Amino acid sequence: MKKMIETDLLVVGGGAAGLCAAAEAAGAGAKVTVIESDLHPGGQLVKQTHKFFGSKDEYAGTRGYKIAGILLDEISSLGDKVDIRTNTTVTGYYPEEGIFTAMKGEEEYYRIKAKKTVVATGAQERLIPFPNNDLPGVYGAGAVQTLMNVYGVVPGKKVLMVGAGNIGLIVSYQLRQAGVEIAAVVEAMPKIGGYWVHAAKIRRLGIPILLRHTIVEAVGDKVIEGAVIQELDDKFQLIGEPRKIDCDVICMAVGLTPTTELFWQAGAKMQYCPQLCGHVPFRDNTMRTSNPDIWVAGDASGIEEASAAMVEGRIAGHSAAKSLGLNVKEESFKEYWTRLDHLRAGEVGEKIRGGICQVLVDGWEA
């Protein structure tokens, strides 16, 4: 492994957060390299065919995949400052030498030396255990979205959706748009976890949402032929009669957890934080971790939303550019924080606020 590339700012992950960090830092004059595992930049955004929430500053009312296009346009308007390398995964970090290793496709390996790094690796899907969950036809919601919205393939004819958070609700709607029937959405909690309006829009298409219900078993021999669901009491114990539902796909939308391997390797101070859905690095208000050369942004810093991920990316890019000695607009920093505070002000933001106050530090000792 001889090849080595050098860059001012390395951005790991080309999703909403990473692209914003890259645009912000390159706007201040930094030479930026973005490394993205996928074949296209955009992360989760490219799969989102629905219109986003948020405010105008975060392109609310615009479909997710179009937002990815807007960010890429901003980046290309900055000339050749940003080098986006897709189909490339950052596989490790060696803190002694301050070097990252990357793998393009499955053949080509190289090393990356960066003065500063923003890690915006997003999140991974969680799964829950139940008998037969290894049968073909059990999918994560992310996989279903990729199949449908990136490759134009429907996963089956009739789906049982597990989880009524925003992802479960939105993917149910998208399946319906693709002509797939939804047998039901089951949710263990007594209340939908996602936005009420997302639930209302699938309810009025006749999709049942069964609260306090869970999947107990997948049915089938070689492939999924159905699922058994059952009601839960308020202590999450099974009650009532198990009920069989006909379906050929079971789609799991039971949550995401931050992708944080690189922070562990970098020795960043971490904490488990249930409100942020997993282990996350401590950060100061510039999104800098306890490793002074590494910043975090987006879902990797805690599961939230694209709107917040984009602002966090801006903050991280801004701060990294500043620490590279570049001229940045000081006012922008304040403005970004005002936006974040607004996004987190509501009922839904309460959980996020509770999580962030556990991992936000006043500053790092020099």
Added chain:
Amino acid sequence: MGCTCNSNDKEKLFCSGVLVENRPGAILPPQEAWEQKKGGYVVIECPQRIPCNPCATSCPTGAVKPFKDINDVPEIDYEKCTGCGLCVAKCPGLACFVIDLTYSADEAVIKLPYELEPKPAKGQKVKCLNRVGEEVSEGEVSAVTEPLKDQTTVVSVVIPKKLVGEIRAIKVVC
């Protein structure tokens, strides 16, 4: 909005995404003025505080009162609402409708957002669905537009006036 989720059935329905009665952010227009208003008034069903505001920022007349906080639920100044339907097309929650009660003695027109295939055509009969997707009547499509050219069509459907509190979706059958 407090979602308390006690054993109350109405509350249970609400917690699964079905509006059961007026709440802040989901209020019907004042009846008398509504019955007179050519072009209709906006009807928004968005009772939860969420960080979202395109209904307010896209309304050309300020009829959706500007939000102080992005998490506010929409509030309407009916005097300003022209029934143009821009918010119907813009709202990412598909939570905005326009209902015109002046169409005829016992019929009204509802403008609703529609993002499924097949698209209905003017003059076509469609099934009208209530908030849980049950077919409650038939209606005739009187217009199909795409105001923002962004793949959300706004469909106008003539429906029985007595069902304006129930019908919130359509099913197109070919």
